[in-house]
Structure formats: C-alpha cells, structure tokens
Amino acid sequence: MTRTIKILCIVGARPNFMKIAPLMRAFSATHIPIEAKLVHTGQHYDVAMNEQFFQQLGIPEPDINLEVGSAGHGKQTGQIMIAFEPILDIEKPDAVLVVGDVNSTIACALVAVKKGIKVIHVEAGLRSFDRSMPEEINRVLTDQISDLLFTTEEAALDNLLSEGIRAQQVFFTGNVMIDTLYANLEQAIPAQSTLSNLNASHLFNSSREFAVLTLHRPSNVDDPKVLAAILDTIVEISKKCPIVFPVHPRTQKQMEKYGLDSKLHNQTIVLSGPLGYLELLGLIQKAKLVLTDSGGLQEETTALGVPCITLRESTERPITVIQGTNTIVGSDPLKIVQTVDEIFETGGKAGRIPPLWDGEAAGRVADILVAQLCEKQE
Numbered sequence: 001m002t003r004t005i006k007i008l009c010i011v012g013a014r015p016n017f018m019k020i021a022p023l024m025r026a027f028s029a030t031h032i033p034i035e036a037k038l039v040h041t042g043q044h045y046d047v048a049m050n051e052q053f054f055q056q057l058g059i060p061e062p063d064i065n066l067e068v069g070s071a072g073h074g075k076q077t078g079q080i081m082i083a084f085e086p087i088l089d090i091e092k093p094d095a096v097l098v099v100g101d102v103n104s105t106i107a108c109a110l111v112a113v114k115k116g117i118k119v120i121h122v123e124a125g126l127r128s129f130d131r132s133m134p135e136e137i138n139r140v141l142t143d144q145i146s147d148l149l150f151t152t153e154e155a156a157l158d159n160l161l162s163e164g165i166r167a168q169q170v171f172f173t174g175n176v177m178i179d180t181l182y183a184n185l186e187q188a189i190p191a192q193s194t195l196s197n198l199n200a201s202h203l204f205n206s207s208r209e210f211a212v213l214t215l216h217r218p219s220n221v222d223d224p225k226v227l228a229a230i231l232d233t234i235v236e237i238s239k240k241c242p243i244v245f246p247v248h249p250r251t252q253k254q255m256e257k258y259g260l261d262s263k264l265h266n267q268t269i270v271l272s273g274p275l276g277y278l279e280l281l282g283l284i285q286k287a288k289l290v291l292t293d294s295g296g297l298q299e300e301t302t303a304l305g306v307p308c309i310t311l312r313e314s315t316e317r318p319i320t321v322i323q324g325t326n327t328i329v330g331s332d333p334l335k336i337v338q339t340v341d342e343i344f345e346t347g348g349k350a351g352r353i354p355p356l357w358d359g360e361a362a363g364r365v366a367d368i369l370v371a372q373l374c375e376k377q378e
C-alpha cells in the first residue's frame with residue numbers, strides 16, 4: 001500500500017501564488033496520496049498583492065498564516081523562521097515544499113532542514129550569477145538544503161550539478177507558472193475593460209497599440225538616480241506608444257520619497273496600483289511589448305509570444321532569451337529606446353515555447369513526489 005505523506009506548502013509573496021495554485025490542485029487529486037496544507041508567511045498582505053490572487057487563482061484559504069508583514073531582509077527572514085518553527089512541531093509534516101526565490105522560500109526551507117524534515121524546491125537551479133540580487137542568495141541557499149529539486153528549464157541542471165547537487169535529486173518537470181497561465185487564459189479580463197476601468201479607453205481607439213511596464217527590483221527603484229533615468233526613458237517611449245504602468249508598492253514609495261512621481265503625469269502613461277492576475281494577463285496578451293524587471297513576466301511573455309524588454313543586466317531565466325521573446329537591456333536609456341524602436345520596426349523576436357512549458361508541470365511534480373516519498377518508504 002502507498003502511504004499518504006503530509007506536505008506543508010509555503011507561500012509568502014505575490015510571485016509564489018501563481019506557482020502554488022496548480023500544485024495545490026494537483027495534490028488534491030484523489031489518486032495522489034498527499035495531504036497538502038498551505039502556510040502563508042504573510043510577506044505580502046495588501047489586498048492588491050495578496051487576496052485578489054487567492055480569489056482569482058482559486059487557491060484554498062491558507063491553513064496557517066504567520067502574518068509577518070514587511071521588514072528589512074534580516075528581520076523579515078528571521079521573523080518567518082521564528083513563527084514557522086513551532087508550526088513544524090505541531091504539524092509534523094513529512095516534507096516542506098517551497099517555490100521560487102523570495103525571503104519566505106529560504107526562511108521556511110532553513111527551519112525545515114534543521115529539523116530533519118525533507119525540503120522540496122519547485123523552480124530550482126535558476127541563476128542570474130549576480131549575488132547583489134537578494135533572490136540569487138535565496139536561490140543558491142535554498143537549493144543547497146533541498147532534498148528534491150524541480151526545474152523549469154534545462155540549464156538549471158548544469159547550475160545545480162556545478163554546485164554539488166546530485167543529479168538524482170533533480171527533476172526537470174517544466175514550469176508551474178505557465179500551468180497557471182494556460183489554466184487562466186480564457187478567464188483573462190479583456191484589456192479593453194481594464195483600460196476602460198483605468199479611464200484609458202482611448203488607448204484602444206487610435207492605433208490600438210500600448211506597452212505594459214512593471215518595475216520593482218531594488219537595483220532599479222532604490223537608487224534615485226537610476227530610478228529617475230528609467231522614468232525619463234519611459235516618458236520618452238510613451239511619446240511613441242502609450243504605456244500602462246501598474247505600480248508595485250515598493251516603487252510607489254520610492255517614487256514618492258524621491259519626488260519622482262510627477263514625472264509620469266502625462267497623457268500617455270496610465271498609472272494604476274498592482275493589478276490582479278487576470279487583469280495583467282489580459283493586458284500583456286494584447287500589448288505590443290512588455291518592459292519589466294520581473295522574473296515571472298519574462299516567462300509569461302515568452303509563453304504568449306509577446307516581445308519582452310528586461311530592464312536588468314542579467315536573467316536567471318536564459319531560456320526566455322535563447323528560445324523566447326525576451327531581450328536583456330539593463331538600465332541604459334539609449335539601449336532601452338533602441339530596443340523598443342527595433343521591436344516597432346521588426347515586430348520583435350518570434351520566439352518559441354520552451355520544452356515542458358505545456359500546462360502539465362504540477363502533475364509531473366505530484367507524480368514524482370509520490371514515487372520518491374510515498375512509494376520508496378513502504
């Protein structure tokens with residue numbers, strides 16, 4: 001008989017929600033002997049950054065919420081660890097599953113491994129090779145202490161092997177974030193209605209062309225000079241093509257702190273707070289191009305065949321550049337404008353969908369977990 005195993009699944013920040021949704025669904029299938037409980041660290045807590053994703057993606061209510069909220073890296077990571085440790089004593093899970101690369105990921109993985117509980121990392125092995133990124137530290141450390149590592153693209157295996165991880169621990173299962181994208185394409189809220197809610201219907205009347213911008217990396221928004229230069233560039237681009245800019249809370253705070261928010265008050269830049277998953281999906285589907293420093297959007301644009309300009313010096317997701325629609329440009333204004341012009345002239349890279357980005361990744365993760373954790377221990 002296959003024994004049932006208990007897994008605590010961790011979420012904390014916005015990009016975790018799209019990854020956990022298909023996994024929770026896969027684990028709830030009757031033939032899968034996994035009892036999954038959802039733990040929310042509370043790293044993100046605003047309705048716009050949190051609740052609306054649970055609703056739109058049909059994620060079950062968290063069984064446990066640690067309610068840690070915002071703080072500096074050390075304090076936030078520490079508070080998650082302190083709050084999570086007693087949960088493990090009460091729940092006594094067989095394994096803890098973490099996704100992605102946020103502070104909640106490393107914090108919960110670290111507490112679990114020290115208690116001798118197996119750690120499962122979904123979206124393992126991605127490397128930007130830029131250790132000034134907090135996420136890169138979280139990735140490297142989480143992978144080092146994980147027992148089972150699930151990867152989204154083939155390059156991740158080489159990264160893991162070169163860091164001493166054994167090949168038997170690593171499983172190339174594809175991209176759970178793209179599972180969520182395919183599962184929600186039909187429900188995506190049409191760009192037209194989101195633009196109309198933002199009083200920007202006119203963007204749909206003339207050339208019907210617009211760009212979407214997202215920006216939140218500390219390296220882009222925490223230094224006033226860098227942020228001002230990016231915003232000036234955005235204003236330049238908006239003269240050619242209207243830009244929809246849903247502003248991350250960190251970026252909003254920094255723009256206000258440095259008195260830069262007024263730069264964007266013009267007719268062709270549409271500002272909003274963070275949008276829901278279905279609103280953003282509808283917008284990027286119809287966008288001429290996406291400018292971003294997000295990891296998830298680099299993948300989502302590749303899956304949708306929409307040109308993406310990444311405002312970072314490197315990417316941990318090289319497949320989006322090699323096979324997808326992504327171009328890495330950094331924060332150099334000239335390069336950004338040149339790349340936008342190129343996309344307008346040529347339509348951008350055609351791209352193709354990477355292997356195993358097929359909407360079935362979470363099912364593969366569930367099957368492997370059953371084989372590795374339930375059946376091996378009989």
Ligand code: UD1
Pocket residue numbers: 013014015043044045046049050070071101102103104134135216248249250253295
């Ligand atoms: C975190 C992740 C990042 C991810 C991003 C997506 C880490 C190290 N970073 O960055 O990888 O791409 O989430 O959003 O884990 N805030 C609010 N409301 C919220 C959440 C945050 O106002 O619900 C504000 C707070 O001022 C907070 C700031 O945003 O201090 C930053 O939040 P935090 O979770 O520390 O990092 P993010 O920049 O969101």
